[in-house]
Amino acid sequence: xxxxxxxxxxxTLVIGVILGVIIDAYRSFHRLVRLSPFIIAAGDFLLxxxxxxxxxxxxxxxxxxxxxxxxxxxxxxxxxxxxxxxSKSMLYFWYKxxxxxxxxxxxxxAVILFPFRLFKSLLxxxxxxxxxxxxxxxxxxxxxxxxxxxxxxxxxxxxxxWVFYKIKKNR
Numbered sequence: 001x002x003x004x005x006x007x008x009x010x011x012t013l014v015i016g017v018i019l020g021v022i023i024d025a026y027r028s029f030h031r032l033v034r035l036s037p038f039i040i041a042a043g044d045f046l047l048x049x050x051x052x053x054x055x056x057x058x059x060x061x062x063x064x065x066x067x068x069x070x071x072x073x074x075x076x077x078x079x080x081x082x083x084x085x086x087s088k089s090m091l092y093f094w095y096k097x098x099x100x101x102x103x104x105x106x107x108x109x110a111v112i113l114f115p116f117r118l119f120k121s122l123l124x125x126x127x128x129x130x131x132x133x134x135x136x137x138x139x140x141x142x143x144x145x146x147x148x149x150x151x152x153x154x155x156x157x158x159x160x161x162w163v164f165y166k167i168k169k170n171r
Contacts, residue, residue, distance in 0.1 A: 009074045011062045016078015017086070018058075019051055024087055028094035032102065 026047050030040070055075070059065050082090075 005070070008063045009070050011058075012071050012074025013078040013081065015055060015058050016075040016080075017082045018078075019055070019075065020079050020082030020087065021090060022051065022054075023047075024090045025094045028091055029098050031095065032098050 026043075030043070035043070056065070059067065059071065063071075
């Protein structure tokens, strides 16, 4: 009986250490990724919900979900042991791991997107060269249309005034 309780207490110490590892992983990820306060609050809520469910299922697995004082003491002592002996090195480990994963993702997306960016740059250069070559023709065509537009506008204004003049005269 005592051996079973000792094993159960040891298991709660391990649960405390596991919780510390998960919390430090979340802290390291949170330090690398800047998010809005709403997303941070949602992430904190989801983290604690996950941790509560994890503790519940681990206790259910270990001692059929019996919650006694030694369970809280064991989890607390496990967290304290983790915090004083392992937290700094695990924070460093998680930070470097997430940093490396971020670099790998950036490299992966850069390799995937490189052909599209190259095509976009070549297309911009091609359109710029064609536009530069057609610029004298553009000025010639649009300049003529613009000049023709002014002439037609004057004629329309004269026509409108003549029509209004005839309407007033016939009243």
